[in-house]
Structure formats: structure tokens, C-alpha cells
Amino acid sequence: MKFEALDWAIVIAFLIGNLVLGYILGRKVTTAKEFNLGSGNTPWWAIGLSVIATYISALSFLGAPAWAYKDGLAALAIHLNYPIVIILVTGFFLPFFYMSGVASIYEYQERRFGQLSRAVMSSIFLVTQGLSTAAILFATALVLKFITGISIPAAVVIITIMALIYTTMGGMLAVIWTDVFQAVVLFGGAIIILIALFVSMPTPVGEVLAHLKQLGRLSAIDTTPDPTVATTIYSGLLGMTLFHITVYGANQMMVQRTLGAKSIGDAKKSYLLMGYAAFPIYFLFFFIGVLAYGYYDGKPFDQPNQIILQFAAESGVPGLLGILAAAVLAASMSTLSSAFNSMATASVVDFYQRYFKKDGDDAHYLRATRYATVLWAVIIIGPAILYAQSSGSILEVLSKIGSYFVGAKLGMYGLGFFSKHTTERGLMVGVVAGFAIISFVATQTEIAWPWFCLIGGTATIVVGWTASRLLDGKQAEWSPFSVPGQQARFAREGRPLKDGNWNTMPGAIDRQSLWLLAYLAATLVGLALFEHMV
Template sequence: MSEGLPALDLGVLLVYLLGVTVWGAWLGRGQTGGRDYFLGNRDLPWWAVMLSVVATETSTLTFLSIPGISYLGTLAFLQVTFGYLFGRVVVAGVLLPSYHRGELTTAYELLERRFGVGTRRLTSVIFMITRLLADSVRLFATAIPLALLTGWSYPVAVAVIGLLTVIYTYFGGIRAVVWVDVAQMLLYLFGAVVAAVVLQSVVAGGWSQIFATAGAAGKLQVFDLSLDLGVAYTLPAGLLGGAFLSMGSHGADQLTVQRLLTCRSLRDSQRALVGSGVLVIVQFAIFLVVGLGLWAFYQGRAFDASDEIFARFIVDELPAGLTGLLVAGVLAAAMSSLSSSINALASASAYDLWAPLAGARDDDAGILRAGRVFTLVWSVLLVGGALVFLRIGEGAAAVEVALGVSSMVYGGLLGAFALALFSERADARSVAVGIVVGIGFVTWIWATRRSALAWPWFVLVGTLLATATGWLLGGRRGRPTD
């Protein structure tokens, strides 16, 4: 580890950290209620929401883990993003109209209108547990480059990121989250471009030689038509598995749905969602290509963990000033994801749990006060969770760990929404059992390793099981009207 930051890098990093924290807190001035704090008064421009969605879902794991995946393998991970786009198109056409009908405050309010408040609470709690686990991994992954660069321990690095993020999230609410996300996404994409430019100069022959060498080694492969369900990155797994994963993460997860509800209209929400799918493909392609450049630069050298490859390049190979800029980019990605999680978790806690129990559904000011308390609570839990995940598995990329955790759960949640929209038989009891069966079976597969099923298939399997179970166990009382 480094003994300390050069003065120029330290200055770049501190200016960014302090500037974004103060700006984010300032954006929250004048808030009077939960509608503004959590939904931005439904008045945010679609393009800002689109960039915020991309910044939130890709986070530091894109910056660090995706280059490591292509370093060790090929460009085949890109197949998953094609499914991501298809899944968003489905959500835009099927779920978003239901969310905008009736001015919903969280994704799970839709389930309450169909199955009752118990189902809303159950699905909201599942969302909370999933986000806590997955985003704890993301937060820890971010501490890697900061620890490498500064010589701090991982716990100290996690605490610094968490403290600064919670300040602007607490005061700024969703407006701060979205607008800071916009700036942070532009910063870390700029960091990727900087890395690509540096690789052009440090690898003999530049990018033409990188692509030639990678092609000869078979690393430019994008499509794998294999039907082996145990292989994660194939075209069938990418299109089907990626689509269902995207439907779960962008249609049944409050983290993304909350942003889409801040748009001014249904059409704006649809534009933000589908546009984010296109941007994600471009962004993943950029980081996968950076991984090929790193492979050529290090000549395929082995590393202890794939997530450290890009971090090591940033620390050891970039000139003063640029190192600080790219580390600021890493922190930008991390803080955007963390702030989004904190605000979404606080929103679900205030609207789905606290307000119904306290009889305060219409108390907008009370929801704001409760939301800020939940913001602090979830911040502490996420930082604590990151410390628990200090060891995320030998040789595993953090992005795959986080996606695997989410994939175990999204199927059960997505099945509940499918039953709400399309089944006349399902009721609260059958939906609850379906959720448990869908999540339980996929978790059993993952925990016991008794099946070779790769993680991109988890959401599809969980959705089918949850939907089938809920339909079979349901009654025939008919579907309520809105």
C-alpha cells in the first residue's frame, strides 16, 4: 500500500469530496415534506433521471470489476446488457403505466392495492434486506482503491465514504441524489477515458496493437451461443437472464422505481428507463475494453483479486493529478450508488412501514421527519454491512457477488408483480407463499451448489416459480378494479 497521497492528488480528491458534499446538501434547501424529499415533487427532467439510474446501477463495480472480468476472460459479459435493454422496454410498457396511475409513492404500494398492506410490507422488507446485502458489497469494493492509495485500512476507507455520502443525502434528499449522480457519472466516465488515453501511450503500438493481441488470444469474443445453463455469459443467458434481471431491478426494486416516479410524466419515465438501457450497453463496453488494455499492459499477469487490477493501475501507473482524478471517479461511482440506496431504503421505510403503522399516510411533514431518521439508520447499517463483507470470496469479482445476491431475490418480487397485474386467482396468502418459494429455491441452488445453474438464470427461475405457485394456490375471487 502507498504511504500517502502526493500533494496534487490529495488536493484533487479533497476538492471533489468537499465540493460534492456541500453542493448536495445545498440542493435540499427549502424542503417541507416527504413528497419533495423522496420524490422531488415529481418535477425532475427525464435526462437527469436517466443518468442517475445509470450511475446508481453501475457504481464502483463497473469501474473496478468489469475491467477485471474482460482481463480474465472476454467481452462476453456484454451479452447480459442486451438483455438489460430488452427488460427495460418491457417494464416501460407494462409496469410504469401502473406506477403512474394513482400517484404511487413506492413500488410496493401497487401490491397493497391488489393484495393488501401485508403484501406491501413483506415485499418492502425483502427489498430492504436485498439492498443492504448487495450494496454493502458495493461499498466495500469502493474502499479497495482508496486503501491502496492512502494506506488507510479498509474500515477507515468505508467510514470516510459513508460519512460524506450521508451528509448530502440527509440534507439533500432525492434532488441531491439525482443531480449529484449526474455529475458523478460524467466524472467517472471521464476517468475511464483518461485511463484509455494513458493505455494508448504505455502499451507499445497503442490500441491497434491491444486489439490485435486480444483478437489473437480470442478475447474479443462477444457472442457465445452455448446452451449450457452453467455458463454465465452466453447469448441465451444474456438475453433471457439479463432481461429478467433488468425487469426485477428496474420494475420491482424501489431503488430504481423511486427515480422513475420523480419524472414529470409517464412518457418521461419511459424515456429515462429505455435510454438508461442504451447508455448501460455503451458504458459496459467502455469498461470491458479498458480491461483488454490492462491485460495487454500487464501481459496477462495474475493478481490476487480481479477487482484490484484496475485499482493497481490507477495507483501505480498514472501521473500525479490524474491518479487523484481517477480515484475521485471511483468515489463518485460509489457515492452515487450509496446515496441512492440510502434514500430508497429510507423512502420504503417511511412510506411502506412507518406511515401505515403510525396512521400518518397523509402527514407529509411527518414523513419527512421519519425519512431523515431512517436515512441515518440505513447509513449505519450499510457501513456495518460493508465491514462484514470484507471477505467477499476468493477470486470472485465484486460485481458478480452483488448481482448474484440481487438475482436470488428479484425473481420472487417480480413474480408478485406479475400476479398483481395478470392473475385473477392470486390472493395475499398465495402471493406470499409464491415469493417464499421463488426466493427460497434459488437461494437453495446458490447455497448448496447442487445445480450448475449460472446466476443470470436465477431471476427467470424465481419468477416462474413464484408466479406458478401464487396462481396454483390462489382462489377464484376475481381481480379487484382500480
């Protein structure tokens, strides 16, 4: 493997483009609000592409093919649920956050329950986001190591510095627009890899696909009613639906960019874009992994996350390794920049401003957020290096880690939205019980990790509600920050129920989003037909 001059030119041009864009946008940022939320004039499609690029990181570019190399297209079941997820998130979560004008979505928890709930939820976000960002750093470091031979620690530091520079300069505005640029590079690179695999197959593609079908690797719908299997259609459409609701509805990194949209309609449209785009994107990444299995005839790899890198190096296609490196860097830097910005925002708004410096001016909080951005970038370097000890798909490893925490998020927001009698004291008991039960299930049973969110969330809700009744009794009225409380408030104050064609009241599902259900049905039918048509 040799990284040629053309490859270096592609990567250097990509990096310079990001830095220049960050510098230009950074000159427009003068307030903490602009740093956290953007200008307020960003078009919805740019925010939508930013949402897509942020979640589809290097973990997807390297980890999804590695996962499919091991499990075939069945792994795609984990990502079939986005239409359901987006309908619920745009109907319940976004209206609460957007209409309240908050910078941190965890401020909702304080308004609904109290400051301890806010601190707990924000802390869970910071821990889980730190771990996932570290995994993304590691995945990208693999690319640099593969290309240049430098050590993982050195690669981690280099990548962190590159992403940190433009994020610190431009805040959310730089995050969104560099994400748009990076999304083009990311998906363009994936399509080129797919084409190169088709062209480079040692035998005719038709024969390869027929062989893969015989092996069962083109079957994306596993109807086995077995909770110990992670990639069944049931875990994908039930367990992982709840998992992804917390990812898109209760995650500061994902929601934060929508809070700076021009209107609630634009915020919702940016998420609807993800609802439609997720399936073809993930199908692309997992199908690449399946084709790689055919190309290598299933030979084992010591580090499966390097399978696509190995292919690019061996293909002999000029510039392909450079395109792949730029695509992986694009995938990583889009997520890293969003993570740095959102973690800094949560740290300053939820903790520093709330407990340590309540009377600072805007310039002070802008500086504090930039310092916090640098601090979090430094902190995650350690865990990123430790991920080098893991084996298997880094995407699957990270999903398993995240599944320990999402139950608490689901329970806290579920009780906040729909429970009349839940109090903060009872909620905290429920959160502790939920973590305890998930720890037991994960270590003492064979139940697959996609079900952890359902189990942990149910435990948090049941124990939290029961403890609230025992500790604090019945509550006389619905909280104004529950869904029924909001609906009563809208009626009492005569608030408009629509902004254009979009609902502003939490709990009201937009007619436009219901088309996603038809789209979901079409994808399931398409996957069933795909296997039979090969």
C-alpha cells in the same frame, strides 16, 4: 505508489462540490414529498443521468474490468438486454406507479393483493438493497485503502459519512443533481483510463489486440448452449433480461426518482436514456478490463478489483490516480445516496407510517425519513466490512447474491399484472416455494446464476397460481390493479390513453421505445464485426 498534491486537489475539489451542491439543494426541501420524490420540476435528462449513475456504481468501475480480466468481453453478454428491459418496464411498470401517485412502489402490492404482500416485497427490497449498498461501500473502501493505507473499516465509515451528509440535507433533489455531477466525473474518468491504457501499452496496441483475439478475449457473443456457463448470449438475452426487469421495474431505488418527473412522458424518457446508454457504458468498462489483461499479460491479482487502481498508480500520468479516485467516489456516492434515500422512504412509508404512526403531520414524516436515512447508513457498515472476505469480481459476487431474490419479485409482479385468480395467500405460498427451489438449484446443481431469476420466477408463478386456486378458488373479476383490470377501467371511466405522445395505460407499448429493438440488433451486429475487424 504515491498520492501527489494534484491527486489530493482533484479528490478534495470533487468532495467539496458534492457537499456544496447538497447544501444548496437541501435549503429547498420543506416537505416529506419533496424529500422522497424531488420538486416535480426536474428535467427528464437529469433523472435519466441519475438512473444511469445510480446503477453504474463503483462495482462497475472496479468490478466490470475485474470480471472482463477473468472472462474477456464475453462478460458483456450479461448487459446486452437493456433495450428489451426498458421497453417492458416503460410499458408495464412505470404507468402503474406514476399514475397512482405513490411514494413507495410497493404500495402497488397492497392494492393488488394485500398488506402482507406489500410488507414482504418491501422487506425483500430492504434486505437486497442493504447487501448491494454494502458491497458498493466496500468497493469504494478498497480505493481509499489503496490510496491512503487506512483500514477497510475506517474507509467504510468515512465514505458513509460523506454520502450521508448531502443525502440527509437534500433528499431526492440532492440525489438527482449530485448524480448528474458525479456522472460527468465517472464517465470522464473512465475515458481517461481507457486512453491511458492505450498510450501505456508495452507493445503496439494493434499487436496487443491481435493477441487478445487469439486468446478469445475479444469474443462477446458466446453461443454455447450450456446453462452452467454464466456469460452466454442466451443467459444474457433471456435469464438476465428477467433479472434486469426486476432491477429497473420492481426496485424502489431505481423507480423512485421517476415518480417525481413532470409527466409520464418525462418518466419514460429518463428510462429510455438508460436503454441507449447502457451498452456503450458497459462496453467501455469491460473493454478496459480486457486491455488491462493485455497490459499485464494476464498475470494474476490477489484482489482483482484493484487492477485498475494498480494501473493508475504505475502509469506515471500526473493526476491520473486522483481522477480515478474521484471517479470511483462519484460512482459510489451516486448509488449510496440513492440507496439511503430509497431505503428510508420505503421504511417510513411502508412500515412506520403504515403500522406505527398513521396520523403524523408532514413535518413529522420528513424528520422520520431523515432519521431513517441515518439509521440505514449505520446498519450497512457491518456487511460492507464483511465483504472484505470475498474474492473475485465484486460486481459478479453481488450479481450472484441478487439473483437469489429477483425470482420472487418477478413472480409477484408477474402474477399481479397478468393473473386473474391469484390471491395473497396463494402468492405467499409461491414466494416460499420459489426461494426453496432457488436454494436447491444454487447449492445442488451447476446451473449458472443468470438463470436463477427465470427459475425462481417460474416457480413462484406456477406454485402461487396453483395454491391460489386450491385455497381460494376462482376469482369472479380481474383486479383493477391487473393489466386487463386497468385497461377495463380506462375504458369504463373514459380516461385519456395518451399524455402527449406517451401511453398512460399499463400494457401499452410506446412507439418511441420500439426503436430500442433496432438498437439492440445493431449492437449485436457491431460486436460480431468488432472481433473480426481487429
